[in-house]
Amino acid sequence: MEEGRTLPAVQRAYLYIVALVAIHMVVLAVANLLRVGAEITMNAPSGGFTGLPFVFNDFNRARDLYREQASLAIALLAVGGPAWWLSFRAADRAAHRDVAARASAIRSFYLHLVIFVTALLVFGYGQRTLTLFLQWTFVGALPGILLEPAWSARAAGAAAMVLSAAGALLYHVRVSLADRRATLIGGRAAEVRHLALYGLAVIGLLFAAFSTGFTLQGLWDRVIADAIAPQSGPTFGSPGGPTRDENLVAQLIGQIPPILSGVALWLGTWLPLQRGLRQPTADGGVERRSVIRKLAIYFIVGLSAIVVLVSTTFGAAAVIQRLLGDPYQDQTTSLVRDLGFPISFTIIFAPLWLFHRRAVEAEAARESELARAAAIRRSYTYVVAAFGLAMTAIGTAGTVGVLGSQLLGMNAHPKGETATYLALVLVGLPAWGFHWWQAQRRLDEAERRAPQRRAYLYLAVLGGAIGLLVFGSAALYRLLNAALAADFPLSTWHDIWHFTVDAAVAGTVFAFHLRVIRADRGVTAATPVAEAAPAVFTYVVRVPAPNAPAARARLAAALPEAQVTPADAASGEGDGGPSIAAIAGTVIGALLLVFLVASFALPFFFSPQSAPPPPRIAMATKPIWVANFAEPSTFTTTGGASVDTRAGYLVLTFKEAGRATITFPEFTPPFMAVALIGDPPESDGTLIWRVRTAGDRSIAVRLNTSTDYIELVYEDLASGITEVLGHPARIPATNGGPIEVAVLVRTPIYSVFANGQELINVADDRVTATSTPLSLSASGTTGAIVLLELRVHEAP
Template sequence: MTQATMQTNDSKATRLVAVRRFYVYLVAFVSQIAMLVGMNDLIDIISRAWLQSDGLLQGAFVRTATARSIGLLIVATPLFLVHWWLAQRHREEVEERGSVLRKLFLYGSTAAGLVVLLTNGYRLIRDTTWLAFGAPMSATELPAGWLHWGFMAAIGVGLVYYWYTVLVADDDFGHETGLGRFVRQLFLSIAGLIGLGIAMWGARTLIELGLQVAVDQAVGALDVNWWRLPLGGAMSQLLVGLWLVHATWAQWQEIVKLYAPEGRAVLRRIYLYVGIVAGAVATLTPAALLLREGLLILLGTGGGSTAELLDRMVGPVSFIPVGAVVWTWYWRTLRRETDAYGDSGESATVRRIYAYLVAATGLGLLWVGAVELLHALIDAMLVGDIWHEPLANGIALLAVGAPIWAIFWRRVQRIAERADAEGAAERDSWPRKLYLYGVALVGALVLLVTLAQVIYRVLLTLLGEPGIALSSNELAHQLADSAVAAVLWGVHLWAIRQDGRYARPSEAVPAAAVPLSVEEQRAMLEAQIAQLEQQLAAARAELEGLGRDKPV
């Protein structure tokens, strides 16, 4: 058998194995989901028929729902068991345990178990909290709900535990190779971010409820007991979200303790940066809204009564402490991990993407805020009473955008202005190029459009077109737009020019050779002669050997 034939056979075998894995794991996953759906519906209908007195749950409805659920279980259960058995037959093979399809199945199944656990756990905590704070039993789905949700939550716990034991038994958990490692890190990142979002929303809802109750009592609202039902949902969201964040992060930390390079993994750094951005947005956005509202009040245009004003402020205020806590924790964690594990090439790229993306966001807010502020000043001089809201908008946007852009721009500029290898890497990085040339392009386009409009209006005025005046606020607005765009365009063009002036490492002028002493030259020449003599002796020996081996 030729080598080409063997390679062809190996290629066919590899393709067949991939097809087999795809089929087995896909059918096992789909049948598992069908089992969970059937089990959930069956437990729901049985618990309601047993513990809930409802005329709708009698007769044909119960029989139909029960038959449908049992039929789904009868089909899905053996289908899952057979295909999972087929998958486990090959688990002794290293390639099978490390295959990406197996990892996708295992982490997808773990995610399904988590969904079952968390959704039913959320309902249990919500209704229990309702009752604990005095809500009527009629507002809950108890006791039938407790039986249903408790049973399904227990099933979710069992599934998560079982799939975790399978992952550990595969003997590569935490140090997978190839795409298997990516699948695990992606699962942990997504689960952690989902938990973070749920926890943040639950925490801000709790704060909002507390503030709203205080406002209602201060203004003498008629109903001050409305908060019981929302409190249950908010408390449940907070507990469920915090548990998910803690569980995923604790799992990741255990892996990092065993395998230190995991500490600088790209997806781990992305997870931390996304947490930082989420906290910053939750802090700065409502802060800008509050600043805008306060400026409108100072300018005498804040509409509504005191109660309405307080109602408008409750929502933004509730986000700020939550965002500040998240922002602080994720930022400190990132700094600690960077100091402990350093940066890989990929994680350094993630850091640059984060820095330039945040700088671009701050620049956008600064740009719009400066334009709004100039428009407000122009309107105050040329028009009259329509400048209050643009002024408040402009100041609020500048107050948020200018510090963000200045901090991150100076941070990356300090690195880019260095003459060492790190500075060269920063100047040559694609996130920096994309940011600089992207801003330059936008600035050039804005200048092109606004200056063209200015020249167009000036020419119409010179040609005597009626209704066009050089003192109009529209022309002044366009000039203001051009001025802001020109300043920011110039700043970034200057940065591009400065980057080009630095000599790249390959273009650096070599240092002048240091003259050697006579003794150093003699020693260097003697070493070269000795090396050449050794090579000559080896060549003579090889030549003699060729002469002896010559056939007679």
């Protein structure tokens, strides 16, 4: 190769792509050679090929496995090592000869993709190494807590990957710093670097924040909640197993590595980036103008705000639920314990929110252009306002709907649901009101024309319009359906009320924001639009000069009206805005971060709190009778219904319209009958369980598989009358599990329980036989109803 030759862009891209693949081959090879050596030295079983666990997954041939893994690692090193050395050496020499090649986007892409991947390898495998070591040091002696088999070999294997990846990481960080010292890195090359480094900073910060939140919650539950309101319910665990304190120690040990590694990753990237902002140089200007930096800060501010608002909502709901009548403490939980999650996560994410909110304000103050400063402020204000508006609308619709259910006498909403609606209003309304007040306080023509304000307003109008159409149509459908059937039961009015309230709230949001849009249009239309500024074009001009000030002076003399800004010679972008590559990379990075956060955070926020299963009814009383489903003579079926008892329980299947009836022995009150009923999805059937019968008259429990309600009814087959006793009740959630229905028969008083909660208590003396048989009848068209268990106990 000639000494002064400049490599074409295609050839440079080829060399960097080969180097990119080869360096990862080298990292895997070195890590696995060290791991195999450690496992052989420790005489431990193989833990799989690090980085490629699917290559060798037959662990029954230990000696062959070592040989095959070592052979693959040596082959990767023998091929990847020379390939990386030759390709990167050629590309690096060309970059040292040509400044434009050294500041090119393809070189930055190679360097910072390697830095991003190897940093994550050090981050992940470092956590595993530290976790195994801490577990052996502090948890290994605790009874009942098992360590991972051959933990020392597993730790050595993870440490081998840390050493291998750290070597590649340090080398490429050194090359990146050398490039920045040699020339100005701007344009797309700078965007790629910012995408990698700010992505690492966000990942580290969120890992540390969420891990710290879970740690504080564990400490709160064990130290504070147990001291103030200890659990009185049963505890689970085998004799001689770990105590709750020992389980807490194991949990804390498991959270320390994510916290430490997350903080290290965040500080290791954030602090150098912050130092670069303060430099009064062209490189500092590139850092301050970074679009990726602003997106990273906005992402953290938005996520922190959402977590704080959600945590505050959970806390307020827990308090309101007790004010509505739920006990302060029961067997499984208490108010103090329910406040553990909101307090722990608010303590962590509220400072993050405030810190990065100040960073947003600092970004706005640092901007030399007032328009860009206002855009930064508006983005934050309207995003939080939109989230607060959604919380307020949902909470208001739910609260008013529950109030109507109470007035109609059909309030089957649990107190926890009602408390959540009220909490959404109490938290969301101030959040929306404060930020909307801030926006209105600064209202001028520029604010009215701002795209951030218009995006918020049109999004609110769109959401309100869709809600109005959907819920209005649903209310009208229920009204017309009942009118055509000439039947207006209370349940229909209940549904119409809820749909009407939802439509009214959506319509209010729609009308309010539509009015604001019209007011903005009226002001902006009356004000003449300023004459459009002349278009600005960006060119890359190469000026020979002894130094940068001299070059700037020559340009100013030749083009006095031109704005001279140092630009990246390779990208030709200057201050023209974010490139397509930056936008695409930012979107991909944001999706990866959202997936990462969702994997760890959303299961906790949106799944029910773990707790012991609901208490079983009447387990403390003496059982009188337990059903034996293997007696086919007691079953009768018609139509498309069939009965199957081969699995040890009763399955009533419907392939088309049909009916099945089952009769059981007679019992004399008082007694408690308990049934465990399974409700497979996609089933459509009605179960009628008669607990008291006298001739054609009976008292029965009616359960429809397509709804969440249970009823106690009086039947008179002779006259065809079916009367609902009391009010229909919503069945408490079982998270997909079976429903335990119990009926306490103390003639003339009947009490119905579902999953341990008393839902119905009525008195009716129209069925007064001394002893009557229990019976079940089920009708349906599709699916199945499963009776897992049926028993009768003495009345408690």
